[in-house]
Amino acid sequence: MNTLLSRLKTPEGRLAVIAVLVFVLMASLSPERFLSAANLTSMAFQFPEFAILALAVTVTMLTGGIDLSVVGVSNMSAVVAALILANVAGPELAGSGAVMWLLLSMVVAIAIGAAAGLFNGALVAFIGMPPILATLGSGLIFTGIAVAITGGSAVMGFPTAAAWLGNGKVFSVPVPLILFAVLALAVAFIVRRTAFGLKLVMFGANPLAARFAAVDVNRLLLKVYMLSGALAAISGLLVMSRANSAKADYGSSYLLLSILIAVLGGVNPYGGYGKVVGVVLAVLSMQFLSSGLNMLQVSNFARELIWGVLLIFVMLVNSQQVAALFARRRMS
Amino acid sequence: MRPPISVSDKAEIPVSDTSPPLVEMTGVTKNYSGITALDRVDFTIRAGEAVCLAGENGSGKSTLIKILAGVEPRNAGTVAFNGTRHETLSPRISADAGVMVIFQDFSLFPNLTVAENIAFSSQLAHSGAFYRGGLSRDLAKKTLERVGVDIPLNARVEQLPVAHKQLVAICRALAMDARLIIMDEPTTALTEREVKSLLTIIRRLKSDGVAVLFVSHKLAEVLEVCEKVVVLRNGAKVAEGPATDFDSASLTRAMTGRDVAETPPDPLDPSAPALLEVTNLAKQGVFDDVSFTLRQGEVLGIAGLLGSGRTELAKALFGLIHPDKGEIRLKDRPVPLGDPLRAADAGIGYVPEDRLTEGLFLDQSIARNVAVGRLDTHDKGAMLDLKGLWAEANDWLKRLTVKHSDPEAPVRSLSGGNQQRVVLARWLATGPKVLILNGPSVGVDVGSKSDIHGIIRDLAREGLGVIVISDDLPELLATCHRLLVMKGGRITDEIAGRDTDETDLGHRLAS
Amino acid sequence: MKLNLARNEVLVALVILAFCALAAASDPRFLSIPTLTDLLRNGIILGIFSVGAMLVLVSGGIDVSFTAIAAFAMYTTTTFLLEHAPGLPWPVIFAISMVLGALLGCINGVLIAVFRLPTLIVTLGTLSVFRGFLLTFVGSNMISALPPEMRNFSRLMMFRGTNADGSFFSLPWAFAALVIVVVLTWFILHRTMLGRSIFAVGGSVESARRIGIKVTRTQFFVYVYVGALAGLAGIIHASLSRLANPFDLVGLELSVIAAVVLGGARLTGGYGTLTGTLLGVALIVLVQNSLIVIGVPSTFQSITIGILILVGTGLPAWQAKRQAARSA
Structure with missing residues (x-):
């Protein structure tokens, strides 16, 4: 009991309660529709693309940085993959040839994402730029590259195999969901169980002390932003497959959303603290909420409103000022 | 010398005036x-x-x-x-x-000018809603004259040396009619010459009734x-x-x-081989022509005041600063310059001066603070051997008798002495050959201080080469076999620890 | 006098000069009054936003919600007027929009100054809140039949003229709003204790508190003022484009911050000048409108701005890093 109570005091514990409450609330408001198999699967297809972006933002936030270029990276990689699929492979291609081209385009996209991340990492590590500015600028460049190579229009006409990534199922589990689960586990593993992960958290807690403790700071930063870039590229591939096209300005609202999810998930924007499980819980709460609101015929715009309110609410609850206010009340 | 007068037999302090x-x-x-x-x-x-x-x-x-x-x-x-x-x-x-307090960090605004820093509080108290730049400059000029120093009024405070920042803080207090x-x-942050000029200013203020x-x-x-x-x-x-x-x-x-009587270090084995050889190390404008040899099991003190280049030398030995020229050899193998990772690989450890900002990850756990130096060693393929990592960290915490309730507690919760031991544990876990300690007992209470000195002597006994950098002369005398005196970026003196005492060392430092 | 390349103002001014020289070389008609009036006209909204964003950066924070505030204030004011008082004179309309903006700014102010939440995250949140509230509860349809006074305002021209080829050029009086905002902000920043306190708080919050500056009140003012400026920018935008579009403006915030940062304001607080900010705005507007003149296709706009940001902020960062390595 004690441990349960103490768990509730952590940001993740509170978030778990919120996720369950939202689920129960939505399920009781319209049980037949919210709990329907169709709704549950459609949710599972929807959230992975921005949830993976949130993972990308999370790893950079752990170092006390941020990656504002994730959407740019995601679109740039997707556009290149789309060009390969549409122009080299062509829409008529089927069978093993199509699968091969799909795999190749994925590898290329992820490599481009990682390279873009390497560029960000180099700006932060070697030039010494603040991550907000470095990724703000590079994000514009990546988006710009996507615009320049497509002329601003959508790329489409893929082999049908390409749709599997975003719309397929394995044992009736949506592929995007599997992908997200694998990536979330991988990121959690990296953060908790590898030297790199522990170093990145320590660096986030105190960059100067990390340098004095002979942590290879520059390599660390390069790797973090590469990881973020690669994750963003995977998210871009999902969007491309689901939309059956790629465009320079897809998913522009996802940037705010992914930062929102990371912070909602308890990741400290100043670095040094954050758990993947928190981010997953935040994603689930957001998805339950928005899908439930959808059932209730609430507009997309109201969803945005509720997300914002939720974010501010959670930050207020986690903030020390508010905790101090309540402590003072209780004492007097 | 007379003993200090205790509270019980009240001292007769001459009272010059009868005003309250x-x-x-x-x-x-x-x-x-x-x-x-x-x-x-x-x-x-x-x-x-x-x-x-x-x-x-x-x-x-x-x-x-x-x-x-x-x-x-x-x-x-x-x-x-x-x-x-x-x-x-x-x-x-x-x-x-x-009543005006000048805090250690001076509480100035780095982005504002000298004039504005001096006059800000006074304007805040007297000027109402509008800011008058001319008034600011006049007031600042007057107070600077009163103190008798010349600092450009329009300079930004961030560009000033520490001593000038302190003077700006004093002027700000005076501008507020400080009594x-x-x-x-x-x-603590001043060089000896700067202390002298501070004292001159204090005398001036006293004669002014402050x-x-x-x-x-x-x-x-x-x-x-x-x-x-x-x-x-x-x-x-x-x-x-x-x-x-x-x-x-x-x-x-x-x-x-209490009188803290500390035992001097064991005499050094005369046949101890050379461990670390530094030749002609130089960094322009910081230190020059630094050469010395550290032997196995030796504790070498570098005595220097602030601004002598002592901290920069220590950082250069550990690769945090890239020297312009010179050579560092450890056990006859050259240590690459300007790279802390390779210095650490070669077997050099560095316990920094400012424990709170440079040494520790304050909100992270005690165990993590120790383990951070050993992550690569315990990296087994893709995965970290967490069990081995924590076991090792806890072992070192025990060996250095760090008093803690829970290794998972944040290191912030420890006392200064125990925090310093955590930093020591981190480096000792890496099995260094040379350990550089910059101000090993700054901000540590007296009891812990002599314990830390004991640890230093033990390490030397085990064959480690230790460099202690400090301006705490009793500390240097209690731990070091040999002392180098550093002034103006150069090694000016070398003495055996047993051939000197506090007074002599003080003279050598100041002369 | 030695040119200080480390100063962003100088750097940005040089880039603008180079840009204009290149543009004039490839198209002599570039150096003309119509080009200038176009640039000035296009700089009004971005300029007002930038002045506000600069103030926030100086105080040590960052605000990305001001575009949503602008859209909210502009659209709400317009719909309210159309329903209840379509005949109000334009100064009153502007005042209503500014008050609305200031009220929304209050929300940011309370969260940041009183509860001390991180500014980037708070304003990301309020951006969603303001926009979501606007589109859900106020409306999501574009309004082109604006109150007559707003249309009248957009027709007020400081001057107009005719080109050699017979086309017209003009500069609307709305430009005066930018000038007033700049002058007023300059006065606040340099001639009032409040303004100096904003710099002081940005320089060091702790020191400010110790010498008795009312930090909470200062920060609160900043966010309210920025809200009011956003309200003003919003209503001017609607008037000039003769359209109240609730989807407009949001998305501009990063370009605005780019302009301000190019102008030398630092994310760490305490530094920022109006001259620099306006130069940054000028450069962004030039790139957005005249890239084609120097032979760069307009699809390269975003790449160009990205490169400018990286160079403009990377150069000082790199110099600072090298200096630290040299002196340490």
């Missing part, structure tokens, strides 16, 4: 959730007087300052400014009485301008007397309450 003292505190007591931070302290200071308030960390010095500044309320006792008693104080009341300036640890209260745990340098010394220990006043009755040794004794 600037500040008179009687029986002031302060409790923080059950802990007595100040215990019935009496304290008086008169206009034009300079007083040293000495005490270790946690002796109640900062509490006393905060009460005087009106930041913290007292639990008992009376405080009177100029003979007027105040039941409660506020920052406003204290400021109106002319008592309280200076928290005023000399009182000065120096608050520090290291006050020998300012004794010459002080009339009176007050020593706090565990919240109580334990000694008070004319400054002429104190010297640095008696001051230490009063602050700590």
Whole structure:
């Protein structure tokens, strides 16, 4: 009991309660529709693309940085993959040839994402730029590259195999969901169980002390932003497959959303603290909420409103000022 | 030398005038959730007087300052400014009485000009809604003249050297009609010459009728301008007397309450092989032509004042600074310059000067703070051997007798001495051949200090080469076999530890 | 006098000069009054936003919600007027929009100054809140039949003229709003204790508190003022484009911050000048409108701005890093 109570005091514990409450609330408001198999699967297809972006933002936030270029990276990689699929492979291609081209385009996209991340990492590590500015600028460049190579229009006409990534199922589990689960586990593993992960958290807690403790700071930063870039590229591939096209300005609202999810998930924007499980819980709460609101015929715009309110609410609850206010009340 | 006068037999302090003292505190007591931070302290200071308030960390010095500044309320006792008693104080009341505190960090605005920094508080108090730049500059100019220094009014404070920043802070206090300036640890960041010019300015202020209260745990340098010394220990006043009755040794004794007799290090094995050889190391404008050899099992002291290049040399040895030229060889193998990773790989460890910002990850766990140096070693393929990592960290915590309730607790919760041991544990876990300790006992209480010295001697006995960098002369004498004196970026002297004493070393440092 | 390349103002001014020289070389008609009036006209909204964003950066924070505030204030004011008081004179309309903006700014102010939440995250949140609230509860349809006074305002021209080829050029009086905002902000920043306190708080919050600056009140003012400026920018935008579009403006925030940062304001607080900010705005507007003149296709706009940001902020960062390595 004690441990349960103490768990509730952590940001993740509170978030778990919120996720369950939202689920129960939505399920009781319209049980037949919210709990329907169709709704549950459609949710599972929807959230992975921005949830993976949130993972990308999370790893950079752990170092006390941020990656504002994730959407740019995601679109740039997707556009290149789309060009390969549409122009080299062509829409008529089927069978093993199509699968091969799909795999190749994925590898290329992820490599481009990682390279873009390497560029960000180099700006932060070697030039010494603040991550907000470095990724703000590079994000514009990546988006710009996507615009320049497509002329601003959508790329489409893929082999049908390409749709599997975003719309397929394995044992009736949506592929995007599997992908997200694998990536979330991988990121959690990296953060908790590898030297790199522990170093990145320590660096986030105190960059100067990390340098004095002979942590290879520059390599660390390069790797973090590469990881973020690669994750963003995977998210871009999902969007491309689901939309059956790629465009320079897809998913522009996802940037705010992914930062929102990371912070909602308890990741400290100043670095040094954050758990993947928190981010997953935040994603689930957001998805339950928005899908439930959808059932209730609430507009997309109201969803945005509720997300914002939720974010501010959670930050207020986690903030020390508010905790101090309540402590003072209780004492007097 | 006469012994310091204890509280019981009150000293006869000559009273020059009959006007009420600037500040008179009687029986002031302060409790923080059950802990007595100040215990019935009496304290008086008169206009034009300079007083040293000495005490270790946690002796109640900062509490006393905060009460005087009106930041913290007292639990008992009376405080009177100029003979007027105040039941409660506020920052406003204290400021109106002319009590101004200059904190260790000076609390200046790096982005604003000298003139504005000096005049800001005064404008805030008197100017209303509008800012008058001309008025600011006039006031700043006047106060700078009053102090007798010349600092460009339009320079941004971030570009000033530390000593000038301190002067700007003093001027700001004067601009607010300060009658008592309280200076928290005023000399820690100053070079010797800067301390001298600070003292000149203090004399000037005193003759102007301004009182000065120096608050520090290291006050020998300012004794010459002080009339009176007050020593706090565990919240109580334990000694008070004319400054002429104190010297640095008696001051230490009063602050700590005991004579800390430390055993000098074991004599060094004359056949011990050379471990670290530094030749002609130079960095332009920082240090030059530094050469020395450290032998196995030797503790080598580098004695230098602030600004002597001692910290920069230490950082260069550990690769945090890239020297322009020179060579570092460890066991006859060259150590690549300017790369902390490769210095650490070669077997050099560095315990930094500023533990809180450079040494520790304050909010991270104690165990993580130790383990951070061993992550690569325990990296088994893709995965970290967490069990081995934590076991090793805990083992080192035990070996260095770090007192903690839970290795998962944040390192912030430890005392200064235990925190320093955590940093030591981190490096010892890596099995270094040479350990560089920069100010190993800064901000550590006396008990822990001698324990840390014991650890240093033990390490040397085990064959480690240790370099201790400090301006704490007793510390150097208690730990080092050999001492290098560093001045102006050069090694100017080399002495065997047993051939020198505090006075001699002090002379060599200052001359 | 030695040119200080480390100063962003100088750097940005040089880039603008180079840009204009290149543009004039490839098209002599570039250096003309119509080009200038176009640039000035296009700089009004971005300029007002930038002045506000600069103030926030100086105080040590960052605000990304001001575009949503602008859209909210503009659209709400317009719909309210159309329903209840379509005949109000334009100064009153502007005042209503500014008050609305200031009220929304209050929300940011309370969260940041009173509860001390991180500014980037708070304003990301309020951006969603303001926009979501606007589109859900106020409306999501574009309004082209604006109150007559707004249309009248957009027709007020400071001057107009005719080109050699017979086309017209003009500069609307709305430009005066930018000038007033700049002058007023300059006065606040340099001639009032409040303004100096904003710099002081940005330089060091702790020091500011110690010498008795009312930090909470200062920060609160900043966010309210920025809200009011956003309200003004919003209503001017609607008037000039003769359309109240609730989807407009949001998305501009990063370009605005880019302009301000190019102008030398630092994310760490305490530094920022109006001259620099306006130069940054000028450069962004030039790139957004005249890239084609120097032979760069307009699809390269975003790449160009990205490169400018990286160079403009990377150069000082790199110099600072090298200096630190040299002196340490």
